[in-house]
Amino acid sequence: MDNHLRALRAARGWSQQHLAERLEVSRQSVNAIETGRYDPSLPLAFRIAELFELAIEDVFVSPSRG
Amino acid sequence: MDNHLRALRAARGWSQQHLAERLEVSRQSVNAIETGRYDPSLPLAFRIAELFELAIEDVFVSPSRG
DNA sequence: CACTATTGTGAAGGACGCTTTACATGACAA
DNA sequence: TTGTCATGTAAAGCGTCCTTCACAATAGTG
Numbered sequence: 001m002d003n004h005l006r007a008l009r010a011a012r013g014w015s016q017q018h019l020a021e022r023l024e025v026s027r028q029s030v031n032a033i034e035t036g037r038y039d040p041s042l043p044l045a046f047r048i049a050e051l052f053e054l055a056i057e058d059v060f061v062s063p064s065r066g
Numbered sequence: 067m068d069n070h071l072r073a074l075r076a077a078r079g080w081s082q083q084h085l086a087e088r089l090e091v092s093r094q095s096v097n098a099i100e101t102g103r104y105d106p107s108l109p110l111a112f113r114i115a116e117l118f119e120l121a122i123e124d125v126f127v128s129p130s131r132g
Numbered sequence: 133c134a135c136t137a138t139t140g141t142g143a144a145g146g147a148c149g150c151t152t153t154a155c156a157t158g159a160c161a162a
Numbered sequence: 163t164t165g166t167c168a169t170g171t172a173a174a175g176c177g178t179c180c181t182t183c184a185c186a187a188t189a190g191t192g
Contacts, residue, residue, distance in 0.1 A: 017169095039109060043128075097139070106180095
């Protein structure tokens, strides 16, 4: 599942470390999601969307929608 | 994380088995999500929202939003 | 009664999400 | 060169997601 996390983070000038702290996850988790190694859990996806004030569908891209 | 899956399914008169087949998961997975035993993965949450033609936020309720 | 449909749950196993610790790289400043 | 920051990745461990097989309980039908 694709996502726009790196672009959203870069647009705010945040490091992975800073984003991880705001999300209360490890820096490695942020990195893994950005590099597509795995998808976040649903609760973490909610926290990410809320932090960026976007809908989950605007952060994560369903494969069936391209 | 709370969700409205049971109500959405009931509104369409579907059994857990029928919903599970449409989502391509097991009946036990549907039951576990409905009874709150665990949250779905993000990809499955997308499939559920798409099936009901709703936003993920309209199916699953973030704890931080009550 | 027997039979079916629906739902809830348990156990065991595989794959994934997230952690901590750790090491390596490249960019940039002193 | 030395030091720091940001990033990428690996390993080990734990809990979660999802599976199959299985059994129980309830409700409705014959």
